[in-house]
Amino acid sequence: xxxxxxxxxxxxxxxxxxxxxxxxxxxxxxxxxxxxxxxxxxxxxxxxxxxxxxxxxxxxxxxxxxxxxxxxxxxxxxxxxxxxxxxxxxxxxxxxxxxxxxxxxxxxxxxxxxxxxxxxxxxxxxxxxxxxxxxxxxxxxxxxxxxxxxxxxxxxxxxxxxxxxxxxxxxxxxxxxxxxxxxxxxxxxxxxxxxxxxxxxxxxxxxxxxxxxxxxxxxxxxxxxxxxxxxxxxxxxxxxxxxxxxxxxxxxxxxxxxxxxxxxxxxxxxxxxxxxxxxxxxxxxxxxxxxxxxxxxxxxxxxxxxxxxxxxxxxxxxxxxxxx
Ligand code: DGY
Numbered sequence: 001x002x003x004x005x006x007x008x009x010x011x012x013x014x015x016x017x018x019x020x021x022x023x024x025x026x027x028x029x030x031x032x033x034x035x036x037x038x039x040x041x042x043x044x045x046x047x048x049x050x051x052x053x054x055x056x057x058x059x060x061x062x063x064x065x066x067x068x069x070x071x072x073x074x075x076x077x078x079x080x081x082x083x084x085x086x087x088x089x090x091x092x093x094x095x096x097x098x099x100x101x102x103x104x105x106x107x108x109x110x111x112x113x114x115x116x117x118x119x120x121x122x123x124x125x126x127x128x129x130x131x132x133x134x135x136x137x138x139x140x141x142x143x144x145x146x147x148x149x150x151x152x153x154x155x156x157x158x159x160x161x162x163x164x165x166x167x168x169x170x171x172x173x174x175x176x177x178x179x180x181x182x183x184x185x186x187x188x189x190x191x192x193x194x195x196x197x198x199x200x201x202x203x204x205x206x207x208x209x210x211x212x213x214x215x216x217x218x219x220x221x222x223x224x225x226x227x228x229x230x231x232x233x234x235x236x237x238x239x240x241x242x243x244x245x246x247x248x249x250x251x252x253x254x255x256x257x258x259x260x261x262x263x264x265x266x267x268x269x270x271x272x273x274x275x276x277x278x279x280x281x282x283x284x285x286x287x288x289x290x291x292x293x294x295x296x297x298x299x300x301x302x303x304x305x306x307x308x309x310x311x312x313x314x315x316x317x318x319x320x321x322x323x324x
Contacts, residue, residue, distance in 0.1 A: 002023065002024055003022060003023040003024070003047040003048060003069075003309045004023055004024045004025070004026060004045060004046050004047055004048075005019055005023045005024075005025060005026065005046055005047065005048035005049065005050055005305060005309070006026045006028075006039075006042050006043055006046040006048070006049050006050070007019070007025060007026065007027045007028065007050040008028050008033070008034045008039065008049075008050065008051045008052055008055050009028060009030075009033070009034075009052050009074075010027065010028075010029050011050065011074065011298040011301070011302065012291075012294050012295045012297075012298040012299075013295035013296075013298050013299045014299055014302070015050075015298040015299050015301065015302035016302075018299060018302035018303060018306060019050065019302050019305055019306060021306070022305075022306040022309050022310070023047065023048060023306075023309055026042055026045075026046060028042075033052065033054050033055065034055065036056070039055060039061065040060065040061060040064040041064075043061055043064050043065035043068065044064055044065060044066070045067070046065065046067060046068065047067050047068065047069045047070070047309060048068070048069060048070045048071075048072070048305050048308060048309050049065070049068060049070070049071045049072070050072050050073075050074070050301060050302070050305050051071065051072070051073050051074070052073065052074055052075070053073060053074075053075040053077055053080050054080065055073075055080060056080055057071055057073075057080060057081040057082065057086070057093075058081075058082045058085065059082060059085045062082075062085055062086065062089050062091070068089070068091055069091060069308060069309060069311075070091060070092055070093075070094065070304070070305055070307075070308025070309055070314075071086060071091055071092075071093045071094070071308075072093070072094035072095075072301045072302070072304040072305035072308065072314075073093065073094065073095050073096075073301065073318075074096060074297050074298055074301040075095060075096060075297070076095055076096050076097045076098075076100055077095075077209060077210065077236075077237060078093060078095050078318045079209070079210040079211070079237055081093055081318070083318055083319040084319075086319055086322065087319045087321050087322045090322060091322065092308050092313075092314050092317050092319060092322045092323070093317065093318040093319045093322075094301060094304025094305060094307070094308060094314040094315070094316060094317060094318070095301075095304075095316055095317075095318045096296075096297040096300045096301055096304075096316065097156060097316050098156065098316070099293060099296040099297055099300055100157075100287070100288035100293050100296075100297055101156045101157050101160050102160055102293075103287065103288050103289070103290045103292075103293040104157045104160075104207075104235055104287035104288050105157055105160030105161045105163075105164055106164075106290075107235055107261060107283070107286060107287045107289075108157070108161045108164075108205050108207065108233055108235045108261075108287075109161065109164050109165075109168075111233045111235065111259030111260070111261060111281055111283065112144060112149075112203055112205060112231060112233045112259055113144055114259055114281045115231045115233065115257040115258060115259035115279070115280075115281045116141050116142045116143070116144050116147075116203060116231045116256075116257060117141040117142075117144070118139045118140075118141040118257070118279075119281070120278070120281045121139050121278050121279075122139055124278070125138075125139065142202065142203075142229050142231065142256060142257075143202075144168055144170065144203065145168045145169045145170065146169050146170065147168075147170045147171075147202035147203055148170060148171045148172075148173060148200060148201050148202050148203075149161075149162075149165040149168075149170045149171070149172055149173070149201060149202065149203045149204075149205060150172075150173040150174070150175070150192070150197040150198065150200065150201030150203070150204045150205070151165075151172065151173070151174040151175075151189075151205050151207060152174075152175055152176070152194070152197065152204060152205065152206045152207065152208050152217065152218075152240075153175075153176055153206065153207040153208025153209065153214070153236065154174040154175075154176050154180050154183060154189075154207070155176075155207065155208075155209070157207045157235070157236075158174065158176070158205070158207035158208070159180070159182075159183060161205050161207060162174065162183055162187055162189055163187065165187075165205075166187040166188075166189075170203075171188070171190075172187050172188070172189035172190070173189065173190055173191075173192050173196075173197045173200060173201055174189050174190075174191055174192070174197070175191065175192050175193060175194050175196075175197045176191075176208070179191055194217070194222070195222075195225055198222055198225040198226050199225045199226070199227070201226075201227075201230065202227065202229065202230060202231070203230060203231040203232075203233065204218075204226065204230060204231070204232050204233065205233040205234075205235070206218065206232070206233065206234040206235065206236045206240050206241070207235060207236050208236055208240060209236065209237075210236065210237035210239055210240060214240050215239050215240070216239065216240070216241070216242045217240050217241075218232065218234075218240060218241040218242065218245075218246070219242040219245050220242065220245035220248070220249075223245055223246065223249040223254055223255060224249075224254060226249075226254070226255045227255070228253060228254060228255065228256065229256050230255045230256060231255070231256060231257045231258065231259065232246070232255055232257075232258045232259075233258070233259040233260075234258070234259075234260050234261065234262055234263075235261045235262065235287045236262060237262050237264075238260075238262040238263040238264030238265070238266045239264045241260075241264065243263065243264050243265075243274070246258060246274075247273045247274060247277070250274075250277050250279055250280055251273075251277070256279060257279040257280065257281070258279070258280045258281070259280075259281045260274070260280065260281070260282050260283075261282075261283045261284075261285055261286055261287050262285055262287075263282070266285065267284065268282070300315060300316070303315055304316065304317075
């Protein structure tokens with residue numbers, strides 16, 4: 001019997017072409033995510049699943065998909081996937097590390113600059129017709145150049161942010177489970193524990209993966225350690241930050257500003273307090289959203305899927321224990 005795959009969102013580039021050479025396709029061709037009931041029903045008949053970061057791949061899904069031999073997500077983050085359950089079932093999980101590193105680091109810097117230099121407020125000022133004569137004290141922000149930038153989670157993306165920070169003439173601090181000798185040698189980066197980083201950094205950039213240990217890593221006590229002039233940037237996953245605590249910190253001026261590409265909940269519902277805060281710059285999960293990067297992700301995910309269907313090792317596997 002020929003393989004068949006479920007694709008939960010129209011992918012970019014040559015992804016469909018790559019998959020179609022190996023399997024028959026069941027494509028959810030809509031701008032909205034696949035409803036859970038639909039996902040469970042259609043997964044029943046497929047050997048491979050090409051999914052997005054908002055599809056939950058858990059035990060229930062695996063039970064509903066007895067033929068499933070490979071899951072491939074068009075993302076580097078795999079917090080939506082129960083890796084242990086997939087490993088137990090012998091299902092390799094493909095993801096897309098590497099190809100989105102630089103684009104995501106670019107967006108982190110864009111958010112940092114926008115939040116620290118109050119670009120969002122500036123745009124609003126101009127658009128609302130408030131732009132008058134030059135004012136020496138109008139919308140004064142905080143410098144990014146020559147500042148101290150703290151990276152929480154110096155993996156691929158965090159290291160790429162560190163390189164950019166260094167290019168801005170900033171000093172780099174980082175915190176993470178392992179030392180990064182390359183960052184230390186090449187950029188003069190210094191390792192701190194989380195508390196040390198939060199209290200020393202002028203700007204804090206979150207690039208850590210969401211795992212149980214990083215859930216609400218930035219909570220009310222953590223925010224209290226930050227400087228009142230500090231900026232918090234999150235390009236990783238929303239639940240790294242306790243949103244209620246962040247709202248409070250921004251409202252009370254415990255920190256100066258935030259730049260968020262990811263939130264919890266995501267998307268933010270209409271009327272959410274963060275939407276009304278002038279010192280919060282928000283983008284809708286655009287970290288990897290350049291045409292080239294998203295196309296590369298889509299095609300890499302397609303290759304992972306086909307390799308999995310063929311029983312070959314994936315180009316990037318999030319649960320290598322499946323091969324043990
Ligand atoms: C990922 O890949 O995990 C990002 O969040 C989307 O690019």
